[in-house]
Amino acid sequence: MKAITVICARLLQTAFVLLAVITILFFMFRLMPGSPLAAYIDPNFTPEQQATLMARFGLDQPLWKQYLIYLRNLLQGDLGESFFYRQSVAERVLALLPNTLILTFTSLIVAYIFGVLAGAYLAWKRGSVVEQICLPLVLTTRAMPEFWLGMLLLAVFSFSLGWFPAGGTREPGAEYGSIWALYASADFWRHMALPVLTLAIYSQGLPLLLMRSNMMDVMREDFVTMARIKGLSTFSVVIRHAARNALLPVMTSFAIAVGYQIQGNVVVETVFSWPGLGRELVRAVQTADYPLAQGAFLMIAVVVILMNLVADLLYAALDPRVTRD
């Protein structure tokens, strides 16, 4: 019973956070300089057309009215129509979200698997030459700007060696019945290789360093000493005993990292011509396409808030010492 109350309370909090996000987004975009009519300026653009467009976008209404209309529509699940594309925002956003999610999660999983293993290894090799070489290397890769890293990988693996394609999710003109058929194809994974590698290199630093420091803490604890005394093999001590305990905070950091990663996607999606939500968002902000920008941000906010919720609940579930109150 208690668990359910806690979850309900968390959901209520989440709803509040969402409302705040929606409100801030609404006013933020409208206060930014820029006109949504910029895309239509043409010698044949008449004053009547301008007025019609403004009315059509609902921008002739007072701001508070626009806000109330937006909230009402949102409650009915209607994200509005994009000014620029004249299409349903929900449709566009939902079509692009899967591409962003699969890129984000794949790259984070790669980064975390590598980070956890390498972090554990470096903790074990504490004080050695290996550590002296590897740590600065990790910090360097962590500090590289993504667009630079992306261009570098493109230049080497795509344009020089020709191992991987440079952009998109598929061969030109390749047809797949559904996104699942696309995601299951070798073609897709070949196209995703370089963006995933870029994002993974960019994000492996956090799990690696976190794992390493946790491991070093855990290794000093009594139960590890106990295990050593019992005469267990090094492998068993490091992996079975120490690593399992050091892993907890790393797992929860994964959920939070999803939020950060989506920001990074904006750059990588542009470098690799990846049809995701990040690129759409940048375009929408540039063209002052308020409904689309709000919709895309909202979708990302939902993912981030959900992942935070998951992190909270996961932490409590994984570590009995954390109480829920």
Place this chain on the structure above:
Amino acid sequence: MKLPSITTMFAAMLSYAVLTPAAAEEIRTINIVTRPQAAQPAEFQFTQLIAQEWRKLGLDVNVQVMPWEQMIQEIWFSRDKWDTTAWQMVGRPERSDPDEIVFNLFHSTTAAKGFNFIGYNNPEYDALVEAQRVALDPAVRRDLIRQAQTLLAEDQPNMMLAHPQSTYAFNNAVWDAATIVDQSGIGIRNTWTYLEMEPLGDVTDIILNSSDNVTAINPLYISGGTDSWITELVYDRLMRIGADGLPQPWAAESYEWIDDTTITVTLREGMMWHDGMPVTPEDVVFSFEAAGSGEAPMYGPFVGSIADMSIDGMDITFSLTEPSAPFLTASLSKINLIPMHIWEPVIAEQLTLETNAESFQEPAPIGSGPYRFGSWTLNEEVVLEANAEHWAAPKAGRWILRIVPNVEAALGMLRSGEINFLSDFPGDPTVVVAAAEEDPNLTAVFTVDIGFRYVAFNHRRPPFNDTAFRRALSASVDRRLIVGAAFRGFAVPSNSVVSPALGFWHNEETVEGMEAGVELAQQMLADAGYEVVDGRLNYPEGVSETLGE
């Protein structure tokens, strides 16, 4: 006649006393607006150069940087709040007829809210561009258009800078270079190329790039440059702009002017929509009606001159409200032919809705053009397939447009074979030249554009209302310097809104007679009574600063 009231007179006397000191007044700080360097490197560069030259005249110049969307707000919609700004017009096939540019950019009727955002007002000019609209004899019209250009060169309403060259490239191992068509003022990225280009080997798909997303594929919505590449191939038009820049019959078998306001067009026999239905004269009339229905607001202006249409067999007769010289280009070459059986119910439904036909996206657009719609993957690619049944069937197999926002990667893709036609390259042209020198399979093509770059002066704000002042500012900068430094040589100097790419209409004397230099400008200002005092330029005596902060 109404006499001024005592209070008005008193106020006028008072303001005269307060605002007019004995000596001449210093000109306020002049703002010049440009887009950011990252978005528009050439524009940013030439703006800095111009500001630097203007400072030599004794002006205090402030460069303001803002993105395009903000410029629209601060310049387009606030017509009296800015001084000078960098601006650009892009080339499009329909602009092969100079009417749109010479009329809409400078006619006084478009000053309040239309494209004459600079507020140029010259009755003599108005009369010239009105006359060319109704001059059906090309020789007479050409003369009028040349006169209009001369007048603009004298008045310098804008500081014209350059017609940039567009950069294109293709893989000459995949495509026969002899079959690529370079359209005057447009370049090799044009419908004729996509129809004519012949594959040399196994690769028969044209794979090209755009850095912009496709917004919509809708024959009643002018939604963006990239989108128009698609609609031009999927839909036929009665006329098309030929490689020479002049309109020629397309879906029309022929046309004939009956009198100054009546033209009869004969529709080609045997045309089919992509769904197998025949194209009828009723479809044609419907297409023009749909454009003027109010549900396609962007196309409305292009059918505004049509008073009536009638059908006789395969002949369609258009009656116009007044003689219209640009009709062949601006209307017949512009309106997409659309199937009545698909669009009639759509228009009928849209008439009852708040939205219009621009919001309607067919899942698979049906036209009658040389390519048929294949597929569209959001923000990634659009695939068109050659329509073998078309009278001008393409030699290629498919036309695959890849969306590549990373410009540098697009060039890399051309070299690695991921694309074989570089149709959009807004980056540094010298990189493409270097790539073509290194790789014999690449052919780079540069074409002088119909479009142009310029600095607009706000005629509503002194001192820009003074022709002598504008002429001097314009003369202070050598256009060759702009072309060399800002465009790296990939542009031609300009002093006319009608590009040299439009050889028939362009008045070459405007550019040839152009003299420039800081000394010349200083002399021009001195002749007009402007004086430099303590390093700052002052108004001529008796003229006062009204906008100084």
